[in-house]
Amino acid sequence: MDNLVEMRGITKRFPGVIANEDVDFELRHGEIHALLGENGAGKSTLMTVLAGLYRPEAGTILVRGNPVGFNSPRDAIDLGIGMIHQHFTLIESQTVTENILLGLDEPRFLMRLSHYDKQMAKIGEQYGLQVTPDVKIWQLSVGEQQRVEILKMLYRGVEVLIMDEPTSVLAPQEIEELFKTLRSMVEEGKSIVFISHKLNEVMTIADRITVLRQGRVTAAGIDPASTSKAELANLMVGRKVLFELEKTQREPGKVVLELQGVSADNDKRLPAMRGIDLKVRSGEIVGVAGVAGNGQSELGEVITGLRTCTGGRILVNGKEVTNRHARTSIDLGVAHIPEDRTHVGTAPNLSITDNVIMKKYREPPIARGTSLDRGAAQEMAQGLKSEYTILAPSVETPARNLSGGNLQRVILARELSSEPSLLIAMQPTRGLDVGAIEGVQQLLLEQREQGAAILLISEELEEIFTLSDRIVVIYEGEIVADGVEPDAEKVGLLMTGGSRSSSKERAA
Ligand SMILES: Nc1ncnc2c1ncn2[C@@H]1O[C@H](COP(=O)(O)OP(=O)(O)O)[C@@H](O)[C@H]1O
Ligand SMILES: [Mg+2]
Known part of the structure; x- marks a missing residue:
């Protein structure tokens, strides 16, 4: 040889x-x-x-x-x-x-x-x-x-x-x-x-x-x-992976999310979103394709109330949520699968139970008067643990001990069990293994089936193509195309600024 x-x-x-x-x-x-x-x-x-x-x-x-x-x-x-x-x-x-x-x-x-x-x-x-x-x-x-x-x-x-x-x-x-x-x-x-x-x-x-x-x-x-x-x-x-996702034909319903000319800055206080208009309807998955760093993180954050808008309006089910507290969007049925699972998505030192009830501890049966019913919380966590196949020794296992795929399931269990009307899914399968990816994608399709409006922000084009009913492309903080075909070449060209040169200097 x-x-x-x-x-x-x-x-x-x-x-x-x-x-x-x-x-x-x-x-x-x-x-x-x-x-x-x-x-x-x-x-x-x-x-x-x-x-x-x-x-x-x-x-x-x-x-x-x-x-x-x-x-x-x-x-x-x-x-x-x-x-x-x-x-x-x-x-x-x-x-x-x-x-x-x-x-x-x-x-x-x-x-x-x-x-x-x-x-x-x-x-x-x-x-x-x-x-x-x-x-x-x-x-x-x-x-x-x-x-x-x-x-x-x-x-x-x-x-x-x-x-x-x-x-x-x-x-x-x-x-x-x-x-x-x-x-x-x-x-x-x-x-x-x-x-x-x-x-x-x-x-x-x-x-x-x-x-x-x-x-x-x-x-x-x-x-x-x-x-x-x-x-x-x-x-x-080490086990079979199916590669078959069932997606039904479905007419989108009423507009759930509407962005009107929304702008926002990034962490360096530079403009990251420049006047974005976007609508997502009930029962529809809108996929946002883009190369990392073109404003997609900020897009997810302004909708979920984690970042301030510098201009424009955001409406959820017709109600304005622009620059309101994150609680406002939660109360309007907005669920969020964040990009950063370990710090934003979960509290690493808290148990699975505490992580899954985070959004529900104010409601019965978990809230009992002003105190928390631990037994009810654990019971609910136990149910979610089996429903979402979270693999862990018990519901009292701290989140930090979970693998990436199981941690993502904890987040999904918490966010999806509230039957959201709008789901903002950011890089939902990043870093997961092929088997776990399929499970997460399946859950997104189930939410669509139940009538949720879903905004899918992902750097995986294949994922965008497989799941989306409509594809938009974000480039330098603008939606440069809305409703493009799932064609890697076309979308790729738009993602990199079309005929514009890729070098920052030459683009200027
Ligand atoms: N510098 C390091 N110190 C400690 N553990 C490491 C280090 N680099 C890799 N590992 C561990 O070794 C294993 C293999 O990692 P790696 O070679 O990076 O895998 P891959 O490139 O296939 O993702 C992982 O469990 C990882 O956490
Ligand atoms: Mg590696």
Whole structure:
């Protein structure tokens, strides 16, 4: 076998966690090898070991058949192995070229920057990586910054490029471009490890797939043509996942949520929403598509009363809630699945019981006069725990001990059991495993069935497409399209500002 890299019996522990247990991984010359697994499966850890950043407790690494020992990423780079992490490491105030040269022994590079600029542009061209070498990093979009990271690795002469969840920050077109670049890299004889938890992507781009579950390999180097999404999902989560959501035909009813020219600032006091008009009707799911940071968080927050509007009006069932206390929207039947589950969504130190009754402790049977009926509260929590299949030892388990999927179920139990007329669902499946995702999506469809108006804010286009009755696109704080077709290319173009350039400077 023509293995460029072999990892054998790798075990890597962190305090209290075995991140990788006796893992074997093989990378061939000129292949795109996907490392697939859900959150926490140990993908990043395994590749961070290969990139020389972590030392494993056990196991060996062979490169071109020779055993190697890495003391730093520098050692791995010297053997042609480089990793692009999920969080980039570029210096914002410096140019593309300066960033790429940083840390290299190129003594007088500052004197001949233009020479290097040309060199960068040339490598960029070779791999279809459009970058302008003399602009500063802060002027670039996230997608462009990723290209700089790739260029940096190519300039260092890597033969093996490891990319950790590279598509999570990209819009659909950018993903297409990245895939083209990856393909041209393998044509040039390079090898790529592509880390992902997304089945579709892995099926599209990989030559072979290795699956990790809870730190162990459940499938090694399989051919995408000989497997299916369902089988891969099963290997990832250890049980069957259906991929079938039932969505009925349904005519939307009366307008439940109406935004009239709503504006708001972000936390940095810069305009985040600019005069948004939007209506959501009963029994309808309106999906808001957009690249993170274009005003969608603020949109959810102004409706639920967590953020001040600087202009416009918000009506729920015809009643004005603009800049009212969050309690006003709760009383009008607004439920909220927040983006931040651990801090905004739940109280981590309180029990499941306390978390699910948060909105009901003022009402009977839980409120008894001025006191709280603990028994009634626990009884209700017990019912919700089984109805929403919250897996925990008891209803007195603190929220902080729950996994992401179970924590989200606690939130759903609390919010949905109040039979809301309006549901604001923000990134409702982010970070959940495929099985949990399907369960959450099913619950949203049930709410639609019961006549709730649902505003779905999600960065997962597939989720928006599957669930929405109507799709709107948000870009730089404006709704740039209302009622677009579920077409990734069209929506993607709108999400990135249509024909506008993606670079902040050029857009200005
Ligand atoms: N630096 C660290 N310290 C402690 N635990 C860690 C660290 N990095 C990862 N882990 C744990 O190791 C496990 C595997 O994590 P990771 O490799 O990041 O998974 P993946 O990339 O597949 O999501 C998880 O349980 C995670 O919490
Ligand atoms: Mg990871």
